[in-house]
Amino acid sequence: DAGVTQSPTHLIKTRGQQVTLRCSPKSGHDTVSWYQQALGQGPQFIFQYYEEEERQRGNFPDRFSGHQFPNYSSELNVNALLLGDSALYLCASSLALAPGELFFGEGSRLTVL
C-alpha cells in the first residue's frame, strides 16, 4: 500500500513565478492537508481539502491556493513567489470523520531565487 506521495521532490523557481505541487493521499483517505516547513521550524498549516472544497485555512495569503480532485489527490499552487516562500511543503492525508492520525509525505523542497 503506497503511502502519501508528493511531486516534485525538489524544484527551483525565481521570484514572481508560479509553482504547482502535487499530492496523492494514502489509499482510502479522503482528506488532504498542506503544511509549510521553513528551515529549523515546525510545519505550519496552510489549508485542508475535503470533498473537493477548502474546509480550513491557516494564516497564509491568497497567493496560496489549492484544489482537490474527485480521486482525492490534491494540488497546492503558489503565485507571485517570494524569497520567503522557500520551504519544504508537506502533504498529509487522513480520514476526515474518523479518529486517526495524519500520514505525511516526504515533501516538496521549493527554493525561490
Place this chain on the structure above:
Amino acid sequence: DAKTTQPNSMESNEEEPVHLPCNHSTISGTDYIHWYRQLPSQGPEYVIHGLTSNVNNRMASLAIAEDRKSSTLILHRATLRDAAVYYCIPSISNFGNEKLTFGTGTRLTIIP
C-alpha cells in the same frame, strides 16, 4: 490553540530509556495530546496520542499528568533510528480533519 513548551534538544544513549517532556499548561479539559516525530529528510510521522490516561503502543508510551498540564513521551529502549525532532501537539479532537499546530519540538540525539 494551547501553547506548548519543550526542550530544544536532548541526548540519550542507545538502548536506554528516553523521557521527552512537554508542558501544555493552557490545555483545555477536552484537548487531546498528540506526539509526532520527524526523522531527517522525512515528513512527520505519528507516534502516539492520549486524552487523560496513560497510553501505550508499539512505538512508545505516553504519560499524562493528573492535572493534564504536562505529559511525557517515553521511548523504552532508544535506537539510532529514534534520532528525530519530536513534537508535542494539543488538539481539540483526534479526528482526521483536525489541523495540527506544530511548535519547534525537541531534537533528540542518540549516542551510540
